[in-house]
Amino acid sequence: MTATAERARPGVLRIGRVVALPVHRGYLLAALAVVVLLLGASVATLTLGRLGIPLGELPGALVGGAEGSDAFVLERLRGPRLVVAIGTGAALGLSGALFQSVTRNPLGSPDVIGLGAGAGAGAAVFALLLPGTLPVWLGALAGAALAMGLVYFATGTGFRNPGRLIVAGLGVAAMAFAFTEYVVYVMERDRASVLMAYVNGSLSARDWDHAATIWLVLAVVVPLAALLGRRLDASEMGDELAAGLGADPTRTRVFAVTLSVVLSAGAVSVAGPIAFVALTAPQIARRLTGGTGAHQALAALVGALLLVLADLAAQQAPWSDGLPVGIYTMAIGGVYLGYLLVREWRRGRL
Amino acid sequence: MEKGTALTIQADERGLSAREVTISYGGDPIVRELSIDIPHGGLTMIIGPNGCGKSTLVKAFARVLKPVGGRILLHGRDLGGYRAKEAARQVALLPQSPVAPDGITVRGLVRRGRYPHHTLLRQWSPADDAAIAFALERTGLVELADAQASELSGGQRQRAWIAMVLAQETELLLLDEPTTFLDIAHQYELLELCGELHREGRTIVAVLHDLNQAARFASHLVVMNEGRVVAQGPPDEVLTAELVAEVFGLPCDIVPDPRTGTPMVVPHARHPAGEHAPAGRAQVADRA
Numbered sequence: 001m002t003a004t005a006e007r008a009r010p011g012v013l014r015i016g017r018v019v020a021l022p023v024h025r026g027y028l029l030a031a032l033a034v035v036v037l038l039l040g041a042s043v044a045t046l047t048l049g050r051l052g053i054p055l056g057e058l059p060g061a062l063v064g065g066a067e068g069s070d071a072f073v074l075e076r077l078r079g080p081r082l083v084v085a086i087g088t089g090a091a092l093g094l095s096g097a098l099f100q101s102v103t104r105n106p107l108g109s110p111d112v113i114g115l116g117a118g119a120g121a122g123a124a125v126f127a128l129l130l131p132g133t134l135p136v137w138l139g140a141l142a143g144a145a146l147a148m149g150l151v152y153f154a155t156g157t158g159f160r161n162p163g164r165l166i167v168a169g170l171g172v173a174a175m176a177f178a179f180t181e182y183v184v185y186v187m188e189r190d191r192a193s194v195l196m197a198y199v200n201g202s203l204s205a206r207d208w209d210h211a212a213t214i215w216l217v218l219a220v221v222v223p224l225a226a227l228l229g230r231r232l233d234a235s236e237m238g239d240e241l242a243a244g245l246g247a248d249p250t251r252t253r254v255f256a257v258t259l260s261v262v263l264s265a266g267a268v269s270v271a272g273p274i275a276f277v278a279l280t281a282p283q284i285a286r287r288l289t290g291g292t293g294a295h296q297a298l299a300a301l302v303g304a305l306l307l308v309l310a311d312l313a314a315q316q317a318p319w320s321d322g323l324p325v326g327i328y329t330m331a332i333g334g335v336y337l338g339y340l341l342v343r344e345w346r347r348g349r350l
Numbered sequence: 351m352e353k354g355t356a357l358t359i360q361a362d363e364r365g366l367s368a369r370e371v372t373i374s375y376g377g378d379p380i381v382r383e384l385s386i387d388i389p390h391g392g393l394t395m396i397i398g399p400n401g402c403g404k405s406t407l408v409k410a411f412a413r414v415l416k417p418v419g420g421r422i423l424l425h426g427r428d429l430g431g432y433r434a435k436e437a438a439r440q441v442a443l444l445p446q447s448p449v450a451p452d453g454i455t456v457r458g459l460v461r462r463g464r465y466p467h468h469t470l471l472r473q474w475s476p477a478d479d480a481a482i483a484f485a486l487e488r489t490g491l492v493e494l495a496d497a498q499a500s501e502l503s504g505g506q507r508q509r510a511w512i513a514m515v516l517a518q519e520t521e522l523l524l525l526d527e528p529t530t531f532l533d534i535a536h537q538y539e540l541l542e543l544c545g546e547l548h549r550e551g552r553t554i555v556a557v558l559h560d561l562n563q564a565a566r567f568a569s570h571l572v573v574m575n576e577g578r579v580v581a582q583g584p585p586d587e588v589l590t591a592e593l594v595a596e597v598f599g600l601p602c603d604i605v606p607d608p609r610t611g612t613p614m615v616v617p618h619a620r621h622p623a624g625e626h627a628p629a630g631r632a633q634v635a636d637r638a
Contacts, residue, residue, distance in 0.1 A: 236451045237451065240409065244414065245463070245466055246433075246437060289453075
């Protein structure tokens with residue numbers, strides 16, 4: 001009993017007199033485990049398969065000694081793809097954590113309520129319909145913002161009521177997907193793979209420009225999300241309690257949704273609307289931390305892990321043959337939704 | 351009434367007061383040009399029929415709602431002029447239906463009450479541990495500190511929320527219908543706790559539904575109707591049969607509570623010659 005009590009209490013990280021942050025051992029262990037798994041999956045991504053860099057040569061190749069086909073695989077083929085996958089997964093995980101905090105509902109997630117779909121439609125317009133008028137990422141941002149605007153007004157009560165939000169969001173998501181498919185159909189009649197990339201999301205043939213885009217987005221948003229984290233924790237307990245604690249719930253919501261939109265747009269502009277990472281990653285992170293707070297950072301790590309694993313399957317599974325990664329994340333999401341359903345049913349809430 | 355007024359004039363500068371406050375959600379005002387001084391160090395209970403504005407007033411005291419007219423003063427200063435966290439270190443609110451985040455422990459929940467005492471870089475101070483330990487001890491939750499909040503019973507969960515606002519370490523505690531979802535024994539347990547905290551020097555304002563409970567525990571009773579304060583003062587002076595009939599539309603007798611001597615509302619039978627009540631009584635008599 002005392003042992004558990006001791007373990008549940010945080011240690012404190014101090015830097016001089018200025019900084020004092022509580023650090024939970026369980027949280028650190030969970031984060032460490034996810035990082036180790038992520039490293040393992042990354043090594044597997046670079047080494048497995050016909051073109052894989054042999055494990056023994058990987059350390060040398062990474063510090064700059066890659067030659068011949070290894071150099072091509074590392075610098076052109078799998079290296080950028082892996083870096084994009086990690087960044088995109090992290091962006092999706094963080095985006096989902098922010099949005100789920102705002103909506104207080106696992107389904108109030110960017111991929112369910114049309115944020116990703118809106119970004120995808122925006123990207124499709126400016127990549128296919130009007131190429132060259134706007135950068136694709138700006139198009140994605142405009143699409144995501146427009147989709148959220150529609151959802152916001154369609155609910156009639158803003159983002160406060162999760163039930164209305166999900167219904168309105170599903171409608172907006174369906175319209176955005178239909179629009180994307182229309183654009184792709186009109187422009188690229190005979191290229192099914194393009195449609196797949198815009199509707200499901202794909203990580204094939206990514207280059208360092210994609211990597212730079214998504215990591216730049218993370219570099220800007222992550223510090224801001226860290227500033228917002230504790231206020232979000234307070235607003236999770238309801239608007240009235242948050243206001244009583246001195247954390248303005250309306251402002252918190254606006255900031256969190258804005259950051260979430262930017263992250264989603266960034267992710268979509270480099271990889272298309274990859275489904276369900278934003279929904280599942282924060283939920284797994286919560287299970288791992290037991291509500292000690294700061295689960296946003298862990299959600300980003302878990303998101304990166306999920307996407308790298310899904311992309312590993314997309315590249316190496318024997319039946320795969322070029323299936324886009326989005327199909328695998330959709331499968332993960334389906335399994336997770338099933339689990340959620342069973343859990344709620346057991347608790348008698350359904 | 352005189353005693354109540356004398357007390358409030360003394361306490362004028364300290365604590366909370368409203369000056370001709372009007373509050374609306376956009377339509378008709380819920381609270382109309384209401385003025386009140388919350389007695390400092392008192393246990394104030396606000397009663398009134400549904401929709402009379404009692405919860406609305408408490409929300410305005412906690413800065414959840416902004417008045418459209420008039421001013422709310424905290425220690426003589428306009429509440430709107432305080433920084434949010436500064437005000438939150440003076441006034442805590444327990445709303446009607448707070449949401450416990452998924453997977454949080456009781457201790458984790460109580461720790462969140464420390465939010466207004468933290469800054470970005472200082473998210474821990476030695477005072478935290480002391481405040482959390484005190485709050486858990488005061489609410490009898492030490493044994494349950496590491497339990498999941500979702501696994502608590504209704505009474506325990508409400509105590510956990512009280513512990514959270516206690517950890518906020520404020521002079522003033524605002525409780526919006528704290529007994530509503532509790533069964534009767536836990537209602538009294540919670541009211542006893544309010545009484546103890548009041549005797550230890552905290553100023554407490556609670557919105558209650560039950561007139562007898564309010565009369566028994568309050569040091570200062572406020573009766574609201576249609577957005578206005580219609581009576582306030584010590585319960586035995588405020589709670590009269592005429593007032594209950596007029597404000598709540600309930601004909602009744604007021605008798606002294608046999609335990610405490612505080613006023614107790616005994617409603618008149620609604621159907622003096624009806625069939626249900628006498629039939630029920632007869633059945634009980636038969637069985638006896």
